[in-house]
Amino acid sequence: MSLYEQLEQIAKEWRTPGDLERLHARTLFYQFIYELIRQLREQDVQIIRAEPAEQALKYLHEHYAEPLTLEFLASLLDCSPSHLSRIFKQRTACSPIEYMIRLRISRAKSLLANTEAPLQKIALSIGYVDVYYFSRIFKKHTGQSPLRYRETCHDPIVKQHNPLLMLRSSIVPDKLRRYINKRNDNHYQYTDKGALHLIRNRKQSTALTVLLSLTLLLSACSGVTNNNINATASSGSTSDSTASGNNGQAETNQTTAASATVKYTGADGEVEIPRNPQRIVILTHAYVGYFMALGINPVGAPTMTMGNPFYKGKIDGMEDIGAPDAFSNEKIITLNPDLIIALKGTKNLEEISKIAPVVTINYGEKNYKEQLLDFGKMTNRTDAAQQWVDNWEKKIAEYKPQVLLAVGDQTVSVLSQTGKSVSIYGEGYGRGTEILYDEFGLKGPQAFDLKLGWAEFSLEKLPEFAGDYIFTSPDASENEDSSPMYTSDLWNKLPAIKNKRVFYIDKKSAAFNDPITLDALLPIVVDSLTSAAGDKS
Secondary structure: OOHHHHHHHHHHHHHOOOHHHHHHHHHHHHHHHHHHHHHHHHOOOEEEOOOHHHHHHHHHHHHOOOOOOHHHHHHHOOOOHHHHHHHHHHHHOOOHHHHHHHHHHHHHHHHHHHOOOOHHHHHHHOOOOOHHHHHHHHHHHHOOOHHHHHHHHHOHHHHHOOHHHOOOOOOOOOOOOOOOOOOOOOOHHHOOOOOOOEEEOOOHHHHHHHHHHHHHHHHHHHOOOOOHHHOOOOOOOOOOOEOOOOOOOOOOOOOOOOOOEEEEEEOOEEEEEEOOOOOEEEOOHHHHHHHHHOOOOOOEEOHHHHHOHHHOOOOOOOEEOOOHHHOOHHHHHHOOOOEEEEEOOOOOHHHHOOOOOEEEEOOOOOOHHHHHHHHHHHOOOHHHHHHHHHHHHHHHHHHHHHHHHHHOOOEEEEEEEEOOEEEEEOOOOOOOHHHHHHHOOOEOOOOOOHHHOEEEEEHHHHHHHOOOEEEEEOOOOOOOOOOOOOOOHHHHOOHHHHOOOEEEOOOOOOOOOOHHHHHHHHHHHHHHHHHHHHHOO
16 A cells, blocks of 8 residues: 555544544554655665754744743754753854844844734734733843834834835744744644654655655644543543634534533644533633633632732632742642643643643733633633623613713823833723723824734823823832832823822732723723813813
8 A cells, every 4th residue: 555545544534533543543654654664765765863053943943933942942852951052052153042032033123114013913923922021022132112113113214224124034934923833733843852854865756745744644643632532421422512713712513412522722723621611720810800700710820810909709719820930830730620721822831731621812812702702612601701791781881971971082091100111001901991992982192003002102201192081000019109100290290190080000900801800990990080070171
């Protein structure tokens, strides 16, 4: 039987539902490997190991937007981290991680200069989940914040001499990937710890065709979980319930018997998850309130979650699993989760996924109502999700006329101190922006496009970005008494200060925009705006 025919047989078995068929497909796969190696030997194929530094360079150029460590890269290339670092520096004059950062910054420059993509999407496309961290590291390497760099590139004088606006990047591809590695399912690097090789063949076309087929097959196999054999209900009935769609839109097929699990497609591909998860661990503060709104109290969540004052009395018994950059796997294991929720790009997901199924989410891809409905489908709680949305829209319909009557055409800003700079927030960026802009449709200051989501400016420009009404919260390390912004003359001379139209948001809840937080913020926002309306200047 030819290699091609063997591949066809494997594909046929793989597409047939059932654990026995999957087992047969694996058996055929091993036979295929044997035949492939035998034919390559007969054709006198020479397998030549490339230099680790060269392989590392190639890998970084192809995977710079993925979470990478020196240890992982070294294990992939079958050498020690110290050896890889030494030979890489001899080749490039910098470490592998520094080289990766340079690739990311180069790509970010190109996107900032040539597109109007929001910072959040640019950060995600080059491997940074946290847009604030991206801004800091960009400024560290370029001397400018991302938005200042974009402004410089768009300056008419600078624009004439800026090669980024005339030439495509020679370092990385020019197409903006909205989400990290969205289409790359060939994660062989997570399962094969051996070295990469270059293959030289006298009959290259034949070997390359076979190897391409092998790569595609490995890609399909890499998505298999180890739970297939236990994927049926205790009744013994089997049924396939699938969930598909961008960032996990669950659609359950009709079944004749209730299945214990469903298939759900998240940001990193299809995952088999419990139909009715009971013990959920969430690796980001952003989504804890969504599950609580569905009647599910996660058993574990990050430290930041515990400080949200609007969660008081709702998180009793929820375990603190640590900060995002230092999650305790041991703590997660003791919680015995049946499902884990994480942002795409979260560190160490390969290890964490061994504890329980992990669904990754592209943050910001859906607005908060869409995200809640999607989580409702994921957890078999669509009615609870729809009920919250319906109740929320009734409240908005009740409050919106009052707010519009009070505020009229006046502007509203949402500001915070960020180090020595000031940050302004637009649509969908927490701190009540979902209520102010998305729901009530209030205007922001003319100097800021609300659709950008977030921007940073120097304190000297405060009057340009200050609205007639201001909602604000201090930096996490500061308060109203110590913040440079709140103690400045520029701040104290703002019309909003004089007219008593500045409202402080609790800094521990500022970064949350989940249903629980929004429900608590809504009456506060409405009361603030309507009560201050009588002080029009």
